[in-house]
Amino acid sequence: MTNEINIGNLTIEPNLALAPMAGVTDSSFRRLIKELGGVGLIVTEFISVEGITRGNMRTHRMMRFLPEERPLSIQIFGYDDERMVAAAEIIQECGADIVDINCGCPAKKVVNGGGGSSLLRDLPQLERILRRVRKAVSIPLTMKIRTGWDDASINAVEVARLIEDCGGDMVAIHGRTRMQGYSGQADWDVIAAVKQAVSIPVIGCGDITTPEQALARLAESGVNGVMIGRGAIANPWIFRQTSELMRGEEMYQPPLADKHRVLHRYHELLRDELPERALTGKLKQMCGYFTHGLAGGARLRERVFHSQTISEIYDQIDEYFASMIERGVPPDALTREERAFVDPEPRDPKNAEFTRSAPVTTG
Numbered sequence: 001m002t003n004e005i006n007i008g009n010l011t012i013e014p015n016l017a018l019a020p021m022a023g024v025t026d027s028s029f030r031r032l033i034k035e036l037g038g039v040g041l042i043v044t045e046f047i048s049v050e051g052i053t054r055g056n057m058r059t060h061r062m063m064r065f066l067p068e069e070r071p072l073s074i075q076i077f078g079y080d081d082e083r084m085v086a087a088a089e090i091i092q093e094c095g096a097d098i099v100d101i102n103c104g105c106p107a108k109k110v111v112n113g114g115g116g117s118s119l120l121r122d123l124p125q126l127e128r129i130l131r132r133v134r135k136a137v138s139i140p141l142t143m144k145i146r147t148g149w150d151d152a153s154i155n156a157v158e159v160a161r162l163i164e165d166c167g168g169d170m171v172a173i174h175g176r177t178r179m180q181g182y183s184g185q186a187d188w189d190v191i192a193a194v195k196q197a198v199s200i201p202v203i204g205c206g207d208i209t210t211p212e213q214a215l216a217r218l219a220e221s222g223v224n225g226v227m228i229g230r231g232a233i234a235n236p237w238i239f240r241q242t243s244e245l246m247r248g249e250e251m252y253q254p255p256l257a258d259k260h261r262v263l264h265r266y267h268e269l270l271r272d273e274l275p276e277r278a279l280t281g282k283l284k285q286m287c288g289y290f291t292h293g294l295a296g297g298a299r300l301r302e303r304v305f306h307s308q309t310i311s312e313i314y315d316q317i318d319e320y321f322a323s324m325i326e327r328g329v330p331p332d333a334l335t336r337e338e339r340a341f342v343d344p345e346p347r348d349p350k351n352a353e354f355t356r357s358a359p360v361t362t363g
């Protein structure tokens with residue numbers, strides 16, 4: 001099994017990608033993941049073609065990235081082919097390695113405008129977009145899709161063939177329908193069928209939370225690579241661990257001190273990017289994701305949630321880690337209540353924890 005993916009003229013190695021996540025995969029988070037190692041491809045949060053082409057400042061800030069994030073894919077969403085082309089050209093000029101089109105966002109706001117997963121129901125428009133964007137840019141063009149609009153209209157194979165026919169260089173597929181949102185389980189049989197149907201690379205996505213699962217999905221479905229979203233928020237070392245497992249090496253198990261350090265590092269990366277208020281919200285959100293599964297994590301989350309300032313947040317975090325390290329508590333020693341709290345089911349992004357600072361939840 002090779003652990004490279006060739007996307008157009010680009011070689012991605014290893015074949016592990018950070019999934020695009022609105023409100024999460026901003027430049028700071030992407031750099032944090034890159035620093036921890038093992039990730040082959042990084043994708044931005046989805047960015048509106050309307051905002052890009054109308055020169056919206058906030059949107060343009062979302063497109064900024066640093067060289068250490070490469071290879072980087074910028075994801076766009078929209079409906080109008082004229083604007084899609086103009087946005088893709090701007091992205092190419094910005095120096096992105098890949099332009100990715102979102103064809104999976106289930107959010108009403110996006111779908112009502114004809115974009116995101118709505119394009120799965122409008123293949124003529126999807127084809128127009130793909131053909132025109134393909135002609136306009138020379139960087140690799142990829143698309144992220146879902147399995148279909150609903151159970152009665154699963155058409156991922158047809159869509160993937162269309163992407164290939166229009167000159168797309170890779171398709172990433174989240175194994176749920178639009179109507180499913182984030183409920184139920186990702187359907188990896190559909191992902192495997194897509195892989196069988198096309199000769200461009202296919203990246204599978206959905207519900208991977210451990211390195212072992214990542215390897216099993218690669219082997220069983222035959223996909224060229226896997227993409228990990230929520231599993232990387234809860235465990236940002238998942239890419240490093242999966243790469244180690246692929247090489248047959250011993251997997252890194254982060255000690256508590258490393259988890260503590262990562263929360264500080266995230267703050268360092270974020271503080272130049274955001275005003276204090278937004279920064280406080282984002283740190284609370286990240287602390288929430290990150291302490292799931294840690295002994296005493298629920299208590300810490302409660303305290304952090306009620307903190308007013310960044311220094312109060314970090315006082316709580318520092319105190320928690322100092323006490324855990326002093327007591328020699330293993331990072332995964334959960335109380336019974338906490339074990340019940342760590343939900344084995346994929347969490348619903350409609351749940352406030354995933355959306356608190358996200359402009360819109362997509363994918």
Ligand SMILES: Cc1cc2nc3c(=O)[nH]c(=O)nc-3n(C[C@H](O)[C@H](O)[C@H](O)COP(=O)(O)O)c2cc1C
Pocket residue numbers: 019020021022023024044045046075102103104105144174205206207208227228229230231346349354355358361362363
């Ligand atoms: C908070 C959040 C935001 C998301 N934003 C995007 C997005 O901007 N673009 C996209 O294509 N998918 C988005 N997704 C979907 C993910 O990329 C991924 O397909 C999905 O979460 C399933 O993978 P996972 O089980 O590994 O999380 C988002 C998911 C979450 C949880």
